[in-house]
Amino acid sequence: MFRVDNCRVGLLLSIALLSACTEQEPTPLAATRDGHLALGNPSGAVADAAQYGNYLLVKPQYTLSYHRDRGTPNWVSWHLSSAWLGAAARQDDFRPDNTLPAGWYQVSSSSYSGSGFDRGHHCPSADRTGSVADNSATFLMSNMLPQAPRNNQQTWANLENYTRTLVNSGYEVYVIMGSYGKGGTGSAGYAATLNGGKVTVPTRIWKVLVVLPNGTGDAARVTSSTRVIAVDTPNDNGVSPNWGSYRTSVDALEAATGYDLLSAVAPGVQASLEAKIDNGPTQ
Ligand code: MN
Numbered sequence: 001m002f003r004v005d006n007c008r009v010g011l012l013l014s015i016a017l018l019s020a021c022t023e024q025e026p027t028p029l030a031a032t033r034d035g036h037l038a039l040g041n042p043s044g045a046v047a048d049a050a051q052y053g054n055y056l057l058v059k060p061q062y063t064l065s066y067h068r069d070r071g072t073p074n075w076v077s078w079h080l081s082s083a084w085l086g087a088a089a090r091q092d093d094f095r096p097d098n099t100l101p102a103g104w105y106q107v108s109s110s111s112y113s114g115s116g117f118d119r120g121h122h123c124p125s126a127d128r129t130g131s132v133a134d135n136s137a138t139f140l141m142s143n144m145l146p147q148a149p150r151n152n153q154q155t156w157a158n159l160e161n162y163t164r165t166l167v168n169s170g171y172e173v174y175v176i177m178g179s180y181g182k183g184g185t186g187s188a189g190y191a192a193t194l195n196g197g198k199v200t201v202p203t204r205i206w207k208v209l210v211v212l213p214n215g216t217g218d219a220a221r222v223t224s225s226t227r228v229i230a231v232d233t234p235n236d237n238g239v240s241p242n243w244g245s246y247r248t249s250v251d252a253l254e255a256a257t258g259y260d261l262l263s264a265v266a267p268g269v270q271a272s273l274e275a276k277i278d279n280g281p282t283q
């Protein structure tokens with residue numbers, strides 16, 4: 001009897017421990033492709049050419065607010081899960097976006113040439129490898145900003161790579177990236193604009209990541225303990241490669257940009273999440 005009871009206790013303990021451990025892991029649901037604006041439209045952008053400073057451009061791969069006179073997006077928002085990832089090669093087919101309203105200047109593949117700034121993706125090439133068409137869409141110049149090379153190739157690359165490690169661990173991530181201000185410092189020094197004034201060089205480059213276990217009905221699943229990572233970095237070639245040192249609150253980004261980020265999340269949850277500064281792992 002004694003041995004049997006011991007076994008029973010052991011078995012029950014094992015089941016209890018197994019359950020406890022299971023609850024700590026992301027729910028093993030299949031990854032899906034979800035709406036890019038599921039957590040909100042930060043600036044209330046609309047697809048009306050009269051709104052030339054806040055023009056909504058919807059693509060299957062990402063959604064953005066474009067500023068005609070800056071020649072860049074204000075922000076780009078995209079959903080990332082393993083459902084977006086595949087084996088498509090990097091297309092490198094930088095080109096103008098001919099879906100902009102008629103008569104608008106179309107930034108070209110050579111508009112940044114010789115400026116000392118990279119053609120920096122918002123939605124990265126490596127986040128859209130599910131098909132050639134998906135990858136190619138990331139090379140539209142409407143998805144680019146003039147980004148200091150060190151910011152693009154080190155700080156931003158590190159953050160993008162870290163985001164995909166989360167995705168490879170069973171999470172989906174809503175990513176919102178944008179820029180603000182005028183004037184940055186690339187590898188050839190300071191510039192306020194390039195391409196004869198058609199493209200504004202931003203001063204700051206920011207990103208917000210909302211990290212959820214794979215699932216659906218995402219806005220409603222965001223709680224006050226959901227991991228939200230917000231960063232605000234200088235568009236300056238002296239930037240540190242360590243993105244973690246630029247963490248800030250969503251509230252601070254909202255104050256800097258005038259946007260309402262995560263507006264589809266319940267107001268009480270938003271208030272709690274947006275005041276925090278992430279201190280989680282950075283790699
Ligand atoms: Mn989802």
Ligand code: MN
Pocket residue numbers: 254260261262263270274
């Ligand atoms: Mn908000």
